[in-house]
Amino acid sequence: MVNTASNQASIYEIHDLKLDHYNISLNETLFHNANGYIGVRYDFEEGHPDEYGIVPSQYINGFYDLTPMKQAENLYGLVEEKQTMVNVADTQSIKLIIDDEPFSMYSGTILSSRLSLDMGKGITVRNVVWRSPQGREVEINVTRMASFAQLSLFTIEYELTPLNFSGQVRIMSGHDGEVMNYVDLDDPRMNRELIKYITPHTCEIRDEVSYITSTTSRSGLEICSCVKNILFQQHRQEFIIQDNKAICHFETEAIQGNKIHLIKYSVFCDSVRYQSPRQQAELEMEQALACPLPAWYKRQEEYLSVFWNNCRIEIEGDPKSNRAIRYSLYQLIQAVGKDHYCCVAPKGLSGDGYEGQYFWDSEMYIQPFFTITNPGLTRNLLDFRYATLDWARENARILGHRQGALYPWRTIMGRECSGSFPSGSAQYHINGDVAYAVVAYYLATKDLSFIQAKGAEIIWETARLWMETGRFKEGKFHINAVTGPDEYTCMVNNNYYTNVVAQYNLRWAVKFYRLLQGSDGWADLTARLDLREDEIVAFQEA
Incomplete structure (x- = not known):
């Protein structure tokens, strides 16, 4: 059992989130979720202003495309082609509209905010209390996990509680296959060219699960991402597919003081490891849904308990x-x-x-x-x-x-x-x-x-x-x-x-x-x- 000091050392958190570009980009890295297979940079589910140039990014370890390596002269022995890890899909997007007001960290008033990483539980948690421009107040809690127990699985648990109002709530959970890698012309460690590494070729809904299968441009690798959204209260639901993007659209009634609870399961499978990524993704999603989310949280904590027991270091004082x-x-x-x-x-x-x-x-x-x-x-x-x-x-x-x-x-x-x-x-x-x-x-x-x-x-x-x-x-x-x-x-x-x-x-x-x-x-x-x-x-x- 981890002692109190260890528990405290396992929590890394910041309060009163700063919304300038530097801190947003920094927190994307500091609070990313990964398990050695999936990596997800920490972006706000509702997104950022376009002028920030933030690119929601999710990666698969060992999944790559090929691009030409420019040389002053193409001499024998010099590298002519390189491999690049690619952004595979965006399954983070969850947009919230309260009556006619979209939730955004960049509008209204942030009454409180906290972002934390729990290294004992293997989760990140964002807590925000927000007042809309028209005075509606809502508390939002978002928990994210890249599962160590099932490496293909990434989850988002999204909870909102109306604090001073009742009304209509719309939730649009996105699954986007049209993604690009981040480009920084001034950083030699980053991509310096806007290259389309990956192209979706199917986007479909089956049994309320969205599937997007994409292929890399030159390496010919294939990846399938699939998403299942579950809203735990009476609601109206429809799916919209447009431009290789699947949107699960919910409408429900918000009652003051009552929590609205959404779970978003994302699964990724690639052709580096599987002969049929689409077929394997379906099996992996069935496995993910076979256990309730609290059971996945428990497995995550058990995995990390073994990890910390093997390598715990305490610096006293x-x-x-x-x-x-x-x-x-x-x-x-x-x-x-x-x-x-x-x-x-x-x-x-x-x-x-x-x-x-x-x-x-x-x-x-x-x-x-x-x-x-x-x-x-x-x-x-x-x-x-x-x-x-x-x-x-x-x-x-x-x-x-x-x-x-x-x-x-x-x-x-x-x-x-x-x-x-x-x-x-x-x-x-x-x-x-x-x-x-x-x-x-x-x-x-x-x-x-x-x-x-x-x-x-x-x-x-x-x-x-x-x-x-x-x-x-x-x-x-x-x-x-x-x-x-x-x-x-x-x-x-x-x-x-x-x-x-x-x-x-x-x-x-x-x-x-x-x-x-x-x-x-x-x-x-x-x-x-x-x-x-x-x-x-x-x-x-x-």
């Missing part, structure tokens, strides 16, 4: 730092992929900074935490690296290496995405980073079956790359013309960090060879990789 470290740990569990189809992007699923691509951060900054506290998640991330090993081999050949594998500096599906060779692709230390993560997982778990099936192959193929890259001179092994973690000092000789991780990689290539020698499947494995004893001797010498 410093509540601010305690809450800060708790928040950081929570972002890790929100960001980390939960299957072998994806990894962890620098911004997690809080936004499309760095275009959702994966870097060395995954292995060197994030995996060590999970290796100690939740090694199953580290195993998933390593499975992803193994699944993309053939792309790493191809990348090595493109860059002129006869054997071995070179992992891409930045990627989503396994191919290199870096637009700059000196500050990106030349960071060969990514190989040592991946190797380090494999070894750390083994040392923590003693999972020899993983090493036999996948880990050793990663270690040996990355070790081969060092032998291709480095040279012996005067009895020492040198690695020249690479870039270390300092991207502002490119193409250096014998970068210390690169040399250290390469040395570690090579040592463990020898250790795993000796450890597995003669084991079941050994002959088949070494024959498949054409791994020879003289290579191991060379690894040892280097």
Whole structure:
């Protein structure tokens, strides 16, 4: 049971919400909902003024489109095409009209407002007491959750209570397939071009559930999002489909002091993971609706209880730092992929900074935490690296290496995405980073079956790359013309960090060879990789 101090540290909240563009954008990130598969930036359900340029954004980890990579010259070996994480749909929209007055944080009077993240329950809550221009007062509570128990599920619980009036209420819950990625011409981490990455090709209503199926423009991936709205009181309901947008329109009577309660279930399924996203989405929605929302809240809390029990850190006498470290740990569990189809992007699923691509951060900054506290998640991330090993081999050949594998500096599906060779692709230390993560997982778990099936192959193929890259001179092994973690000092000789991780990689290539020698499947494995004893001797010498 979490103590009182821990409970307090698990709540991050702000009062009297500031409505300037900076704070709105900041809170979109700070209060986003994610579970490693779905990521939803925190936008007001009723929307923002058009001049703010806010783009409601929802992402799927590992779901991407392809776009051309512009180079000064299209020379061999330079990246010509990159992968970009795409905004898949907007299922956040809920517009409220009280008699003839639309609710908006930007009109009328905000009597009180609070936005909170409960890291023990895995939910965000917005509470607003609003007075309309004509004097109607209403309290609105909105609870949002990206489920850890069912990764495809995102929910919004919307409650409103008339405080000083009775009258007619209209609620329009939207499901929009015509979405774009956010563009910022001044931020090199963001998209700089307005590109249509995804196009809806079906928008339908079936059994009061809206389904939108979309396809990416160049990668040919497909995603289906579906939405079910449930209003818990007598009402009139109709659906409107227009321009690949489905709107569920409710009309009901508001009685002073009585709560109006709406639940919005959203489910996402993609073709990276499923053969038929549309069919799978229907099954996932049935599963979501089979349990009442309080049961999903309970499962969410149970999942996080296990997480916090494995990694709780208490900083006594410093509540601010305690809450800060708790928040950081929570972002890790929100960001980390939960299957072998994806990894962890620098911004997690809080936004499309760095275009959702994966870097060395995954292995060197994030995996060590999970290796100690939740090694199953580290195993998933390593499975992803193994699944993309053939792309790493191809990348090595493109860059002129006869054997071995070179992992891409930045990627989503396994191919290199870096637009700059000196500050990106030349960071060969990514190989040592991946190797380090494999070894750390083994040392923590003693999972020899993983090493036999996948880990050793990663270690040996990355070790081969060092032998291709480095040279012996005067009895020492040198690695020249690479870039270390300092991207502002490119193409250096014998970068210390690169040399250290390469040395570690090579040592463990020898250790795993000796450890597995003669084991079941050994002959088949070494024959498949054409791994020879003289290579191991060379690894040892280097």
